[in-house]
Amino acid sequence: MSDSTTPQNFEPRIVAFFCNWCTYTAADLAGTARMKYAANVRVIRTMCSGRFDPQFVFAAFREGADAVLLGGCHPGDCHYMEGNYKALRRFFLMRRFLESMGIERDRIRLEWIAASEGDKVQRTINDMTAAVRALGPLSMEKRALLHSADLSAAIDKPESRPAATKGGAA
């Protein structure tokens, strides 16, 4: 795995949340139709795109995902009437937050893919893999460790601590 994170051999890890009724079915169709697409996506099936919670996305980034793809039914086609609109609203607000956290727009994507659009699954995954490959690794989990360096530096080198001055803390 360590190879995959060097710039030359970087293989993006993309976590996808696909809704049961449209996008997941489309991914199934792409499979049965033997359409080839980049093997960089790990698909998680949710019952509806409206089930997507920003916590899922942030947790994926924390666990080492380089990008997250969300897939749902086209507007008006949601099996539960409104779920995809809720996903869309969350997506826009979440993307603005992620930008302020220094995470590029291309690392998070929402696509409407109907059950019959196996070719769109193929195209979307290939496009996104190429885009994320160009961006390079996100390495959020490594950065979280790096930032605990503040702490370990203090633990590792007690001699480097400022000497307790008289009345120090008070």
Added chain:
Amino acid sequence: MSKPKVAFYWCAACGGCEEAVVDLNEAILGVVNAVDIVFWPVALDFKRTDVEAMPDKSIAVCFINGAIRNSEQFEMVELLRRKSQLVVAFGSCAHLGGVPGLGNLFGRDALTATAYHDVPSIANGSNVKPVEESKTPEGTLSLPKLWNTVKSLEQTIDVDYYLPGCPPPVKLIVGAVEAILAGKLPAKGATLAPDIALCDECSRKDTKPEKLTVTKFHRPHEIVIDDEKCLLAQGLLCLGPVTRKGCEGACTSVNMPCTGCMGPTSRVEDFGAKALSAIASIIEAKTDDEIVAVLDKIVDPAGTFYRYSLPASLLHRRREPQSEGVHKS
């Protein structure tokens, strides 16, 4: 029998938590009668050396407020942890990182540059910056090291209980102190506050519509606020639905929307993510352009949804380019 020993300490905080202790009013006399306060820098003249001289675990309970963002604060909380049987994270900053935690949107170098150089009110012609060591004719002077990342208390030491709020409501403080004195504490790791959302105790609860939708967000100064109607139904960005109750609607009862200082309930891992999700979901618009127009009224999503909890969130802090991400010591 000697009285249980209690300590208070503050780290990166505004002092409001100390005020909250004083806000106990008459109740504080009961507390003072029941316990021995052995360390409280803001009110009593004890020094660090006094704490160092105490036997380990000799303090029954230590209340620590404030986030941890420099080496001295870390040394102090480590020391107090060693000397205390129980450590309570007191207030939003110790609990989730608090307002100082928003420093994680920038990092040490950017913050120092702003504070010592960029702000218009600074006259710093000789470009003085804080350094950890400076040599003077009298000897070498030292300052604590400012961390690049602000942390909540539990990210630095083991914490037994959490008292949320900015500052914690007096009622919860009294409840916690009574529980400690009576030895009737819940399991370790508990948050000493009710585990249900604020709407439950909001005076406007009955006016919350069955299906809550928002067509436009307003900031509190932009509209005349109805004293009785649900604030979200009036288009005010109120985080009551995702925030733990226990404050008895201190803000909502005076026409100020909830900003989420009590943090999440036990079912939520990342407060801001859930808040963002809840608020976005109730927007009525359905097309991209309309949704974006409504969301544009939320000028600062990070500061709005993570006002008290960025360090404790899943992402902790703003991502920096790899080269800068490495800690410079």
